[in-house]
Amino acid sequence: xxxxxxxxxxxxxxxxxxxxxxVQHIACEDRRTDSIENEDGTWxxxxxxxxxxxxxxxxxxxxxxxxxxxxxxxxxxxxxxxxRGLASRDSEIEIIKQNIRATGEAGIAxxxxxxxxxxxxxxxxxxxxxxxxxxxxxxxxxxxxxxxEAGPVSPxxxxxxxxxxxxxxxxxxxxxxxxxxxxxxxxxxxxxxGLRGVHCVLGSVDGMKRFIEIMxxxxxxxxxxxxxxxxxCIDPATEVLEAIRYFGSRGKIFMVHFRNIRGGFLNFxxxxxxxxxxxxxxxxxxxxxxxxxxxxxPDHVPHSEVDPxxxxxxSYCLGHTKALLQVAHSLRSR
Amino acid sequence: MGMKIGLGLYxxxxxxxxxxxxxxxxxxHVVAHLPGWSSRGHRPVPADHxxxxxxxxxxxxxxxxxxxxxxxxxxxxxxxxxDVLLDGPRKVEQMAGLKTIIRNMGRAGIxxxxxxxxxxxxxxxxxxxxxxxxxxxxxxxxxxxxxxDEIPNGTVWNMVVDADAPAGTIGRVSxxxxxxxxxxxxxxxxxxxxxxxxxxxxxxxxxxxxxxxGTARLVWKPELxxxxxxxxxxxxxxxxxxxxxxxxxNGDIDVYQAIEEFTAAxxxxxxxxxNVRGKVPDxxxxxxxxxxxxxxxxxxxxxxxxxxxxxxxxxxxxxxCAAPWxxxxxxxxxxxxxxxxxxxxxxx
Numbered sequence: 001x002x003x004x005x006x007x008x009x010x011x012x013x014x015x016x017x018x019x020x021x022x023v024q025h026i027a028c029e030d031r032r033t034d035s036i037e038n039e040d041g042t043w044x045x046x047x048x049x050x051x052x053x054x055x056x057x058x059x060x061x062x063x064x065x066x067x068x069x070x071x072x073x074x075x076x077x078x079x080x081x082x083x084r085g086l087a088s089r090d091s092e093i094e095i096i097k098q099n100i101r102a103t104g105e106a107g108i109a110x111x112x113x114x115x116x117x118x119x120x121x122x123x124x125x126x127x128x129x130x131x132x133x134x135x136x137x138x139x140x141x142x143x144x145x146x147x148x149e150a151g152p153v154s155p156x157x158x159x160x161x162x163x164x165x166x167x168x169x170x171x172x173x174x175x176x177x178x179x180x181x182x183x184x185x186x187x188x189x190x191x192x193x194g195l196r197g198v199h200c201v202l203g204s205v206d207g208m209k210r211f212i213e214i215m216x217x218x219x220x221x222x223x224x225x226x227x228x229x230x231x232x233c234i235d236p237a238t239e240v241l242e243a244i245r246y247f248g249s250r251g252k253i254f255m256v257h258f259r260n261i262r263g264g265f266l267n268f269x270x271x272x273x274x275x276x277x278x279x280x281x282x283x284x285x286x287x288x289x290x291x292x293x294x295x296x297x298p299d300h301v302p303h304s305e306v307d308p309x310x311x312x313x314x315s316y317c318l319g320h321t322k323a324l325l326q327v328a329h330s331l332r333s334r
Numbered sequence: 335m336g337m338k339i340g341l342g343l344y345x346x347x348x349x350x351x352x353x354x355x356x357x358x359x360x361x362x363h364v365v366a367h368l369p370g371w372s373s374r375g376h377r378p379v380p381a382d383h384x385x386x387x388x389x390x391x392x393x394x395x396x397x398x399x400x401x402x403x404x405x406x407x408x409x410x411x412x413x414x415x416x417d418v419l420l421d422g423p424r425k426v427e428q429m430a431g432l433k434t435i436i437r438n439m440g441r442a443g444i445x446x447x448x449x450x451x452x453x454x455x456x457x458x459x460x461x462x463x464x465x466x467x468x469x470x471x472x473x474x475x476x477x478x479x480x481x482x483d484e485i486p487n488g489t490v491w492n493m494v495v496d497a498d499a500p501a502g503t504i505g506r507v508s509x510x511x512x513x514x515x516x517x518x519x520x521x522x523x524x525x526x527x528x529x530x531x532x533x534x535x536x537x538x539x540x541x542x543x544x545x546x547x548g549t550a551r552l553v554w555k556p557e558l559x560x561x562x563x564x565x566x567x568x569x570x571x572x573x574x575x576x577x578x579x580x581x582x583x584n585g586d587i588d589v590y591q592a593i594e595e596f597t598a599a600x601x602x603x604x605x606x607x608x609n610v611r612g613k614v615p616d617x618x619x620x621x622x623x624x625x626x627x628x629x630x631x632x633x634x635x636x637x638x639x640x641x642x643x644x645x646x647x648x649x650x651x652x653x654x655c656a657a658p659w660x661x662x663x664x665x666x667x668x669x670x671x672x673x674x675x676x677x678x679x680x681x682x
Binding site for chain 2: 013014016017019020021022058059128129130131132272273274280281302304305306307309311312313315316317318319320321322323324326327330331
């Protein structure tokens with residue numbers, strides 16, 4: 001396990017900042033700076049090679065790059081047909097396949113993606129230490145119970161769309177030797193009824209277990225968002241460690257969003273890594289014990305008026321993770 | 335209980351905004367670095383006036399309002415004690431001012447006064463892109479150090495305290511002279527500190543050379559702290575243990591032995607926790623996880639020997655972003671916070 005950072009803006013300054021912090025692996029979410037994505041959504045290999053070369057100058061490797069399947073609400077997706085089961089999904093999937101092949105040709109090992117309809121619902125912010133504002137979700141405060149543009153989406157509907165997608169893209173990923181890392185649904189929503197009629201099947205550990213069995217392939221796996229997994233649990237302190245061991249030992253953890261929460265299923269705050277309910281050092285050891293070998297990225301930090309771009313807080317989180325890894329590795333090498 | 339993490343703040347950074355930032359990144363204490371507090375318009379009084387009780391109380395209240403504790407003040411203004419250092423005509427008058435400061439600190443509930451008994455101060459360092467990723471850091475590089483010159487009259491610690499001083503230099507100051515002035519300083523001030531409940535904490539000499547600009551330096555090898563503590567035995571005679579500086583030294587004991595010995599003796603008031611590569615006369619500051627010292631081992635030694643005070647990053651390389659100093663501090667504090675928690679849980 002090693003330190004990583006997910007970056008949405010790969011300017012030279014940002015890369016240098018990350019390199020100075022000792023980051024040597026990144027997940028790239030920026031397809032603009034190096035002109036990776038064409039107007040029609042296809043990717044060009046030159047752009048992919050360019051971003052790798054620039055990162056290489058700073059001693060960093062692009063471990064993962066993001067497909068244009070973000071965690072956004074369905075009407076903001078470039079490829080909405082995939083998860084809504086629309087007629088456009090076949091042509092959308094063709095573009096995704098092309099992206100996978102281009103990624104393979106450029107030699108990048110992994111793609112991250114979301115199969116998302118609802119975006120990332122939250123109900124507000126909680127005031128935290130130093131006046132930082134923690135992203136908060138409390139189902140009892142959720143007020144919009146209207147149906148979405150997708151209408152009622154039963155668990156079976158969603159599984160059908162997920163399977164349709166995976167059956168077509170995973171073989172391409174295998175051939176291209178590119179791992180596909182899917183982010184679970186954030187937050188977990190009520191199992192009965194879902195949220196606004198949408199049942200987010202990747203919002204439970206059972207759902208994630210079913211998901212990885214859909215295609216028996218070493219290239220089909222998870223962007224293991226530990227924060228999101230914590231949000232699925234009644235008792236994250238225990239259950240998250242079990243989940244890490246389960247998915248880690250099956251080789252399904254392709255990258256990690258290493259963040260912490262206070263609370264759990266249907267009621268939580270996204271807090272700093274040192275003050276949440278999950279023991280982050282125990283988590284590091286669980287990853288190591290399970291045989292996982294992936295990057296730990298901070299993912300989110302609280303909203304702070306004295307740190308609007310998050311530089312200070314991300315620096316804090318990376319220092320925190322670095323220390324946990326340093327101690328964990330040194331104990332194992334004794 | 336247990337080791338606490340603080341942030342050192344210069345005068346222009348002693349704001350609610352920065353206290354909030356400190357809290358957010360996990361610090362619980364502030365060390366107020368006060369030289370310059372007068373000259374930047376923060377106070378409408380001349381630099382050589384002792385800090386008043388009201389000012390100190392207000393400072394502490396502002397820190398407390400943000401949910402933090404004020405752990406220490408670091409450094410007298412050079413104007414407060416230039417003749418104490420120089421053995422000049424105003425030394426008795428200035429000593430009275432220092433005593434007033436200490437008494438005021440006691441009444442304001444500020445428990446530690448960090449100081450550096452030095453004429454040349456921190457002098458001769460350069461900055462360069464020496465840390466990881468070309469991050470800017472400070473260092474002492476023999477080939478780039480300024481040519482030895484004597485200290486001009488009216489200057490102490492690179493600051494002009496008397497613009498009307500006659501031309502010429504202060505000349506050479508020997509080890510005997512320096513220790514004699516230091517003894518006088520301690521003998522005068524320690525009893526007042528004891529009564530006020532304020533600990534005086536001596537910072538070692540950075541760069542740790544025997545002599546700089548013709549003037550002797552006090553603690554330039556770790557074992558010299560023993561002489562400091564023996565000079566005037568007192569619970570208020572302590573070290574401002576700059577681990578960074580100590581690790582730059584070539585002494586009879588190494589930094590780990592120094593941590594062990596002085597922590598066990600209860601002589602460390604607070605710690606400057608920073609890492610370095612190299613030793614004097616050629617060293618460069620590094621990120622906390624990237625220097626010559628095994629910082630996990632260092633923290634373990636503080637812990638095992640009962641240290642439950644404050645550690646601050648002191649200074650770190652700057653990170654390439656909109657807030658280089660803040661981000662550098664945040665990184666160090668994140669690292670410290672994780673490691674201290676593990677050590678105190680006996681997991682590291």
